[in-house]
Amino acid sequence: MSAKPFLKIDHVDKVFPLGGGKEYVALRDVKLDIRQNEIVSIIGHSGCGKSTILNLIAGLDTISNGTILLEDKHILSPGPERAVVFQNHSLLPWLSVYQNIEMAVRKVLGEDLSPSEIREHVMKYISMVNLDHAKDKYPGEISGGMKQRVGIARALSIQPKVLLMDEPFGALDSLTRANLQDHLMRIQMQTGNTVIIITHDVDEAVLLSDRVVMMTNGPEATIGEILEVNLPRPRNRLELQHNPEYLRCREAIIEFLYSKFAKEDE
Amino acid sequence: MISKYINPVLLPLLLLGVIIAIWSYIAVLIPGFPTPGEVWNELLIVLSDPLYDNGAGDQGIALQLGNSLARVFGGFALAIAVGVPMGLLIGMSKNAYAAMNPYIQILKPVSPLAWLPLALFVFKEVNTTAIFVIFVTSIWPIIINTALGVRSVSEDYLNVARVLQLSPFEKVFQIILPVAVPFIFTGMRLSLGIAWLVIVAAEMLTGGVGIGFWIWDEYNNLNYSHIIIGIILIGVIGYILDALMGLIADFFDYRKRGLK
Ligand SMILES: Nc1ncnc2c1ncn2[C@@H]1O[C@H](COP(=O)(O)OP(=O)(O)OP(=O)(O)O)[C@@H](O)[C@H]1O
Numbered sequence: 246m247s248a249k250p251f252l253k254i255d256h257v258d259k260v261f262p263l264g265g266g267k268e269y270v271a272l273r274d275v276k277l278d279i280r281q282n283e284i285v286s287i288i289g290h291s292g293c294g295k296s297t298i299l300n301l302i303a304g305l306d307t308i309s310n311g312t313i314l315l316e317d318k319h320i321l322s323p324g325p326e327r328a329v330v331f332q333n334h335s336l337l338p339w340l341s342v343y344q345n346i347e348m349a350v351r352k353v354l355g356e357d358l359s360p361s362e363i364r365e366h367v368m369k370y371i372s373m374v375n376l377d378h379a380k381d382k383y384p385g386e387i388s389g390g391m392k393q394r395v396g397i398a399r400a401l402s403i404q405p406k407v408l409l410m411d412e413p414f415g416a417l418d419s420l421t422r423a424n425l426q427d428h429l430m431r432i433q434m435q436t437g438n439t440v441i442i443i444t445h446d447v448d449e450a451v452l453l454s455d456r457v458v459m460m461t462n463g464p465e466a467t468i469g470e471i472l473e474v475n476l477p478r479p480r481n482r483l484e485l486q487h488n489p490e491y492l493r494c495r496e497a498i499i500e501f502l503y504s505k506f507a508k509e510d511e
Numbered sequence: 512m513i514s515k516y517i518n519p520v521l522l523p524l525l526l527l528g529v530i531i532a533i534w535s536y537i538a539v540l541i542p543g544f545p546t547p548g549e550v551w552n553e554l555l556i557v558l559s560d561p562l563y564d565n566g567a568g569d570q571g572i573a574l575q576l577g578n579s580l581a582r583v584f585g586g587f588a589l590a591i592a593v594g595v596p597m598g599l600l601i602g603m604s605k606n607a608y609a610a611m612n613p614y615i616q617i618l619k620p621v622s623p624l625a626w627l628p629l630a631l632f633v634f635k636e637v638n639t640t641a642i643f644v645i646f647v648t649s650i651w652p653i654i655i656n657t658a659l660g661v662r663s664v665s666e667d668y669l670n671v672a673r674v675l676q677l678s679p680f681e682k683v684f685q686i687i688l689p690v691a692v693p694f695i696f697t698g699m700r701l702s703l704g705i706a707w708l709v710i711v712a713a714e715m716l717t718g719g720v721g722i723g724f725w726i727w728d729e730y731n732n733l734n735y736s737h738i739i740i741g742i743i744l745i746g747v748i749g750y751i752l753d754a755l756m757g758l759i760a761d762f763f764d765y766r767k768r769g770l771k
């Protein structure tokens with residue numbers, strides 16, 4: 246464990262003005278240090294502010310109080326070193342799979358690469374998510390799981406320092422979901438990306454993460470507990486099913502979500 | 512099976528029979544009203560020499576229509592050149608919207624013909640006046656639909672642009688226009704339809720040359736057959752214009768290229 250945090254979320258508040266002078270304090274005093282190459286998942290009940298944290302890290306929303314530092318640099322606006330995989334993939338429907346990725350690569354790395362290098366680079370990331378056969382298809386012509394893989398490939402292709410994923414597999418069926426989780430773990434082992442992933446799913450959190458960040462309910466939501474998942478990689482979902490460490494982590498999260506911070510309303 | 516092919520041909524033909532019957536009856540009721548046969552014969556004559564030019568006020572039907580079309584396309588092109596950038600601006604900037612929206616709302620319901628005397632006073636020339644009137648006709652639907660298109664760009668696409676740090680210029684061309692273009696074409700199609708309606712009235716007022724003037728002139732010549740011919744030709748050309756715009760609009764609409 247390196248001493249200096251890679252990404253430092255330091256006493257961050259997020260207050261939404263509601264109009265009429267009222268406001269909603271979504272996040273209060275969030276503190277989290279994330280190490281390089283780590284996969285951290287954020288789990289919590291709906292509306293607790295998971296997306297809000299991610300948007301703050303992405304720079305898509307502004308911090309009310311506190312600071313977020315990436316390699317000691319303040320995060321003030323969005324940038325390609327913090328790539329986002331959106332829940333609804335947000336591929337541009339008028340561009341093919343290849344063009345969607347190419348557009349990002351051209352913009353972010355274009356100055357350093359020749360046209361043939363760009364082509365090679367784009368194809369490398371298309372291959373990484375096993376979509377060579379679909380490279381000329383349009384988003385409207387491929388399945389939800391494939392779209393999400395393109396979204397991941399696009400995010401990785403710009404070689405971000407941090408990969409931010411907001412419930413990337415939330416809209417998918419459980420088989421496709423499992424498949425994409427395996428893709429993500431394999432790719433992360435290859436590339437060594439730092440990944441922050443938001444999820445609702447307890448098994449997904451344990452399977453993917455080095456640490457699971459559990460959030461209390463809003464308003465004034467904050468980090469309740471942080472769970473270390475001490476499972477070796479590569480991880481195999483079948484072998485993990487009866488692994489005591491896996492079961493311990495699962496139980497800890499369920500205990501947190503449904504006993505300590507159960508949500509009464511809804 | 513057969514009826515599937517026959518109906519679109521047979522039914523309009525049947526109705527044409529009914530229309531001709533009623534028309535003939537009206538021609539009997541109103542002395543001097545041209546009969547279908549007279550109009551048909553006149554139509555053949557008019558179309559047989561569409562390009563003759565005996566100087567001002569006496570030109571073939573194609574020249575009349577060509578003049579009207581040229582004015583429509585002139586004003587329409589100007590309206591696109593001004594309206595699309597304005598629509599982009601209004602769609603992208605809340606301040607621009609706040610500044611311009613009241614004027615758009617007030618000017619939009621004004622009949623373009625109300626501008627005609629003022630334009631005539633300013634330009635002192637028929638052709639420019641007609642083009643200006645068409646410009647005023649066409650610009651509102653183009654501005655409004657362009658702005659609507661810009662505002663329909665999903666927040667997600669804009670977030671992609673922000674993460675990639677696209678410049679405003681790149682954002683317009685790579686994210687906003689692909690979404691907005693189908694809306695812009697909807698506005699253009701509406702504009703062109705209204706412009707074609709308005710040009711006839713405008714030319715009746717300005718005189719000179721053009722299909723609107725031609726119809727009015729034939730009224731003064733008591734040549735009612737030609738008025739009916741004018742109506743039919745205006746309708747046919749309006750239909751063709753609309754169909755063409757529809758084809759062009761579909762061509763630029765990514766959703767209609769077999770994609771979703
Ligand atoms: N722009 C906004 N204005 C006002 N309140 C907001 C705004 N965005 C989010 N909130 C509020 O902040 C809280 C946290 O929202 P957030 O979207 O981060 O939740 P979440 O944990 O991602 O929920 P979910 O799991 O359903 O996606 C919610 O109560 C939400 O209503």
Ligand SMILES: [Mg+2]
Pocket residue numbers: 295296297411
């Ligand atoms: Mg959310």
